[in-house]
Amino acid sequence: MNVTITVNGEKTSHEVEDRTLLVHHLRDAVGLTATNIGCDTSTCGSCTVLLNGESVKSCTVLAAQVDGDEIQTLEGLTGEDGEMDAVQNAFQQKHALQCGFCTPGMVMAATSLLRENPDPTEDEIRMALKGNLCRCTGYHNIVQAILTAAEDAR
Amino acid sequence: MIPPKFVYRRAGSAEEALSLVAEYGDDAKLIAGGHSLLPLMKLRLAQPEVLVDIGRVRELSYIRGEADHIAIGALTRYHDLEHSELLAEELPLLAHASGRVGDPQVRHRGTIGGSIAHGDAASDVPAVVLALDGTLVVSGPSGVREIPSGEFFHGPFETALEPEELLTEIRLPRPASSSWAFQKLTSRAIDWAVVAVAVQGRSVGLVNMGSTPLRATAVERALADGAAIPDAAAQAAEGTSPFPDRNASTAYRQHLARVLTRRALEEAGSRA
Incomplete structure (x- = not known):
């Protein structure tokens, strides 16, 4: 079937198998590889992208289901001049990544959280990240980065 | 993991969903948020030949206060239940339990009706609806019927729903006790x-x-x-x-x- 999705503001249109998962579609057809495939069972959150502005796990969404929708990936956060956005900046400043594999999903989950709740408490951040696993166990700095990003936005 | 092959059909309305499941019968499975069904399909524990996507049926996403009950459209997402002011006021048990399901990503996709129709005893919301003496409103080829929640769940992943039926609404009486x-x-x-x-x-x-x-x-x-x-x-x-x-x-x-x-x-x- 034909699937038309606006990805990071640009309209994309592809012929896909009906069973194509969104994460594979983004990586293989659209060619955006920041979104990682981790557990592939909607547990680890490394494939988190924004669907119409809200976080979802793209390993558990069919490309067909989002035909006509808007998707934002990590690539879409960066400005036209390559400048990182507030959340990305805070992750860098607070050393909120070690191996970096979970980072795209963490940043997108954090972005979704801050849109829904611009002034979260530390507890709220931890609860909001429960669907994102960091195998380096670097959670502390990730939470600090999100607190910083929220502060910077004020 | 990629799910086995199937044909994807999207329904734009409840009526269209009913005509699609009538067309494909037992071969079809309805998909809403898909967060129970897609993982099962990846594991080949479910292999429907046709997926009828009802995720866009906006007419079935609502939370309304009626005279003696709260009416919730089957396609209302956990996220919407969690943040509903009406539920916070009238049915805080459902709002709170919905906010404890999975994680934010799951709650942005998963629906109350999907969870109930899936009939998994490990899901939170079915037991909440049971405790609230809810009624399930179901549409099918022979019209609309109402099923008390106490008669809805038959066994593991088995419910009173027939293959050609669609769960459309969950009715929850206003509780007598606020505890x-x-x-x-x-x-x-x-x-x-x-x-x-x-x-x-x-x-x-x-x-x-x-x-x-x-x-x-x-x-x-x-x-x-x-x-x-x-x-x-x-x-x-x-x-x-x-x-x-x-x-x-x-x-x-x-x-x-x-x-x-x-x-x-x-x-x-x-x-x-």
Whole structure:
């Protein structure tokens, strides 16, 4: 079937198998590889992208289901001049990544959280990240980065 | 993991969904948020030939206060239940339990009707609807029928729904008592409940204590007879035979049911 999705503001249109998962579609057809495939069972959150502005796990969404929708990936956060956005900046400043594999999903989950709740408490951040696993166990700095990003936005 | 091949059809309305499931019959499966169905398809535990996507049927996403009940469209997402002001006011048990399901990503996709129609005894919301004495409104080829939640869940992933039917609305009577509580034990934060207990007034719903969501009828009877909370809660596992798995044995689940029921009744009592 034909699937038309606006990805990071640009309209994309592809012929896909009906069973194509969104994460594979983004990586293989659209060619955006920041979104990682981790557990592939909607547990680890490394494939988190924004669907119409809200976080979802793209390993558990069919490309067909989002035909006509808007998707934002990590690539879409960066400005036209390559400048990182507030959340990305805070992750860098607070050393909120070690191996970096979970980072795209963490940043997108954090972005979704801050849109829904611009002034979260530390507890709220931890609860909001429960669907994102960091195998380096670097959670502390990730939470600090999100607190910083929220502060910077004020 | 990529799911096995299927044909994808999108329904734009409830009527179109009904005509598509009538066309494909047993070969078709309805998909809403897909967060129960797609993982099963990846594992080949479900292999429908046709997926009828009802995720865009906006007419079935609503939370309305009616004269004597709250009406919730089957395609209302957990996220919407969690943040509903109407539910916070009128049915805080459902709002709270919805906010404990999975993680934010799951709650942005998963729907109340999808969870109920899926009929997984480990899901939180079916037991909540059971404890709230909900009614399920179902549309099919022969019209609309209403099924009391107590008659809806038949077995593991088995419900009263026929293949050509569509769950459209969940009706929840305004509770007589304002006391409520939801107690859930998980292994990791995002996991399904090992056991969970939903309390509204003197109604007690049990998650993951058998092949269907259950009411703790022995506890409810004891409370009606004037038993103290610890004595009533001690009967929470009566008549249950929960499955053992890597998280818990049958005996441990029964222990959890008693402990979580006591905590839930005490917590509910503090809200009365």
